Amino acid sequence: xxxxxxxxxxxxxxxxxxxxxxxxxxxxxxxxxxxxxxxxxxxxxxxxxxxxxxxxxxxxxxxxxxxxxxxxxxxxxxxxxxxxxxxxxxxxxxxxxxxxxxxxxxxxxxxxxxxxxxxxxxxxxxxxxxxxxxxxxxxxxxxxxxxxxxxxxxxxxxxxxxxxxxxxxxxxxxxxxxxxxxxxxxxxxxxxxxxxxxxxxxxxxxxxxxxxxxxxxxxxxxxxxxxxxxxxxxxxxxxxxxxxxxxxxxxxxxxxxxxxxxxxxxxxxxxxxxxxxxxxxxxxxxxxxxxxxxxxxxxxxxxxxxxxxxxxxxxxxxxxxxxxxxxxxxxxxxxxxxxxxxxxxxxxxxxxxxxxxxxxxxxxxxxxxxxxxxxxxxxxxxxxxxxxxxxxxxxxxxxxxxxxxxxxxxxxxxxxxxxxxxxxxxxxxxxxxxxxxxxxxxxxxxxxxxxxxxxxxxxxxxxxxxxxxxxxxxxxxxxxxxxxxxxxxxxxxxxxxxxxxxxxxxxxxxxxxxxxxxxxxxxxxxxxxx
Numbered sequence: 001x002x003x004x005x006x007x008x009x010x011x012x013x014x015x016x017x018x019x020x021x022x023x024x025x026x027x028x029x030x031x032x033x034x035x036x037x038x039x040x041x042x043x044x045x046x047x048x049x050x051x052x053x054x055x056x057x058x059x060x061x062x063x064x065x066x067x068x069x070x071x072x073x074x075x076x077x078x079x080x081x082x083x084x085x086x087x088x089x090x091x092x093x094x095x096x097x098x099x100x101x102x103x104x105x106x107x108x109x110x111x112x113x114x115x116x117x118x119x120x121x122x123x124x125x126x127x128x129x130x131x132x133x134x135x136x137x138x139x140x141x142x143x144x145x146x147x148x149x150x151x152x153x154x155x156x157x158x159x160x161x162x163x164x165x166x167x168x169x170x171x172x173x174x175x176x177x178x179x180x181x182x183x184x185x186x187x188x189x190x191x192x193x194x195x196x197x198x199x200x201x202x203x204x205x206x207x208x209x210x211x212x213x214x215x216x217x218x219x220x221x222x223x224x225x226x227x228x229x230x231x232x233x234x235x236x237x238x239x240x241x242x243x244x245x246x247x248x249x250x251x252x253x254x255x256x257x258x259x260x261x262x263x264x265x266x267x268x269x270x271x272x273x274x275x276x277x278x279x280x281x282x283x284x285x286x287x288x289x290x291x292x293x294x295x296x297x298x299x300x301x302x303x304x305x306x307x308x309x310x311x312x313x314x315x316x317x318x319x320x321x322x323x324x325x326x327x328x329x330x331x332x333x334x335x336x337x338x339x340x341x342x343x344x345x346x347x348x349x350x351x352x353x354x355x356x357x358x359x360x361x362x363x364x365x366x367x368x369x370x371x372x373x374x375x376x377x378x379x380x381x382x383x384x385x386x387x388x389x390x391x392x393x394x395x396x397x398x399x400x401x402x403x404x405x406x407x408x409x410x411x412x413x414x415x416x417x418x419x420x421x422x423x424x425x426x427x428x429x430x431x432x433x434x435x436x437x438x439x440x441x442x443x444x445x446x447x448x449x450x451x452x453x454x455x456x457x458x459x460x461x462x463x464x465x466x467x468x469x470x471x472x473x474x475x476x477x478x479x480x481x482x483x484x485x486x487x488x489x490x491x492x493x494x495x496x497x498x499x500x501x502x503x504x505x506x507x508x509x510x511x512x513x514x515x516x517x518x519x520x521x522x523x524x525x526x527x528x529x530x
Contacts, residue, residue, distance in 0.1 A: 041068045041104055043086075051086040053104050059515040060494040080107045084450075101516075118395060121407035122447040124440055131403065134436040138399040139383055141422065141430045146376040148312045149417040154303035154321065154353070156366040162295035164269055167286055169243050172197035174282050175262045179291065182276050186267045192291055193278055194262040200243060204259040207236040211254055271295035296364070299357045301333065303370040304348040312374050312414075313338060319353045320371040321362075331355045331362065335372070376414055380422035386432040387412065387420060388441055394420075397440055399431040407444055492517040 042065035044050045044058035056065050083105035085091040097105055126136065176194035179186065186192070210233040217229030240250055245263060253260070275292035284290060301321050305313055313335065321331040333355035342349055353370070355362065362368075387410075388395045394412050397405045410425030426432070433440060491514035493499040493507035505514050 042066065043068050051103055051106055053098075053102075059513070062513075083107050118407040118409050120390075120448050121395065121441070121444045123407070124397070124405045124444050124447065126403045126405065126440075128403065134439055136405075136433060136440070137435040138431045139386065139434045141426050141428055141432060142381055143378055143428050144381050146379050146381060146414070146416045146421055148374040148376055148414050150305060150309050150312060150372040152303050152305055152370050152372070154301040154368050154370040156362045156364055156368060157300045157302050158294045158296065158364050159298050159300055159354070162269070162271065162298065164267075164271070164293045164295075165289050166192060166265065166267075166291040166293065167289060168195065168197075168265070168284055169286055170197050170199050171283070171285050172200070174278055174280055174284065177278060177280055178264075179273055179276065182273055184273045185271075186273060186293065187270045188267060190267045192265045192267055194264050195284070196262045200245070200263055201259055201261065203236070203239055203243070204253060207233075207240060207250075207253065208257060208259065210236040265290070267293060269293065269295050270297075294364075296360050296362075297357055299355055299362050299364070301353040301355055301368060301370060303351045303353060303372070304343075304346065305351050305372070306348055307342055310338075310349060313351055313372065314374065317372060317374050320373070321353070321355055322369045322371075323366070324369065326361075329361075331357075376416065376421065379413065380426060380428060381416070381419050382410070382412070382422050382426060382432060383419045383434050384415075385434045386437065388437055390441075395441070396426070397433040397437060397444070399433055405433060405440055405444075407441075490517045491515060 042052045042055055044061065044063055045066055046058070046061050046063055050058055050060065050065075051068070052065055057063065058065060083093045083096055085099045086103050086106050091099070093105055096107075099105065126134070172195040174193055175196045178191040178193060210229075214229040214233040217226050220226050237250060241247070244265075246266060249260070249263065271293045273291055274294050275289070277288065278284065278290040301319070303319070315335055315338070317335050319333050319335060321333065322329065333353045335351055336354045337352040339350040339352075351372070382396065386396050394410050396408050396410055398408050400406055408425055411423040413421035413423045415421075491501045491504055493510065493512060493514055495512060496507055496509050499507050499509060499514070500517065501514055506512065507514060
């Protein structure tokens with residue numbers, strides 16, 4: 001009994017050790033598989049096609065390689081279609097492996113191949129760390145009320161319909177001036193000057209004679225005689241009115257019966273005196289301009305609009321006028337006229353805006369900032385920073401979540417302040433990338449080129465050895481040529497492949513260090529399959 005127990009104990013100990021070793025092997029194998037699955041790769045930030053399984057420098061630009069973050073999301077969410085060589089996209093494999101230079105193959109995921117097709121672009125996947133490093137931000141597409149805005153400059157000008165030149169219709173002499181300087185404000189009906197005219201004095205005397213004659217003839221029993229006196233008085237009265245004698249002055253003349261030596265010249269509208277040529281004692285004729293009076297209670301703003309924006313301008317559209325040195329104050333008006341002629345020097349067109357100027361704050365020849373607005377209604381809005389314009393296309397990158405950025409070609413309408421109206425390609429709520437677009441576009445273009453190269457020249461079929469045999473007779477074996485000795489390792493310039501060397505050196509064209517040339521990769525055949 002004691003002998004049996006002594007033999008059994010070593011056997012049990014051996015079995016326990018064996019079971020522990022098997023469990024350790026299983027655990028070790030699982031850990032190794034996980035380590036292999038999450039093995040960190042490194043790539044050049046300027047040349048993403050160069051990938052390495054260890055830290056180092058890019059042989060092309062000498063920049064330090066950076067870790068490649070795993071694709072966003074878990075591995076179960078993205079299905080790998082195949083693996084490709086980082087240097088030759090035409091070489092594919094259905095399982096991870098290394099190329100002839102010892103570089104790991106790069107996985108190609110299903111969502112990258114099945115994303116909406118945009119010519120020359122491919123989907124990009126970024127980890128949260130890389131998004132933060134690049135400064136990627138996104139914004140949702142919204143539906144809002146849009147208006148087309150044109151910002152330009154304008155000049156304050158007088159309303160030409162409110163400018164008045166003061167003349168006399170007879171020869172006279174200036175006896176007295178009521179307006180003595182330029183810039184003086186006058187109201188309608190104010191006295192401007194007192195004039196002495198011999199012709200006007202004679203006409204007043206004729207009017208008094210006709211007035212007294214009409215008084216006497218009105219008592220005549222002969223109707224024709226009474227009518228003749230009335231017609232004579234009316235003719236004299238019309239002559240005074242044609243010479244701009246005020247009706248009130250004619251009434252005074254009838255009441256007093258005395259001829260006035262001078263007659264006052266009155267202002268026909270309110271405004272400022274802009275020009276004054278009349279001086280005391282001067283002789284004036286109908287050809288002389290005595291005063292220029294402008295009503296500045298309403299002015300014009302002559303805005304310069306480029307010919308490319310003329311399609312947006314229409315009569316009646318609203319306008320806002322501001323002065324840089326009067327912040328917070330805005331004058332509003334409407335477009336009343338668009339000049340039909342383009343200025344050949346500035347390639348602009350004058351657009352006239354009528355603005356009320358009740359407090360006379362706007363002075364002629366002032367410069368002002370002008371904003372023209374045209375209502376476009378409700379439409380989808382995309383920020384200007386989100387739209388890329390390669391050629392005649394408009395492309396945005398949609399943020400699909402989990403770090404995936406998909407290119408999308410869209411159609412845009414009118415350009416509004418801060419962005420564009422969307423006509424096609426986007427829906428309300430879609431999130432588009434608004435910053436770091438050019439970096440993302442560069443990587444997307446590069447991935448699209450590599451993908452097109454892979455599709456143009458696919459790798460050999462891995463199961464060619466299992467192809468069914470054909471009934472045709474097998475060809476006669478041909479004598480195999482003697483294999484040439486393998487060439488010695490050579491070095492080549494990564495930017496100029498025609499520059500080679502048998503040993504390490506620098507490129508004679510660009511000065512970059514030569515890198516080892518990759519040996520030719522043997523093509524897989526059906527006889528190599530086991």
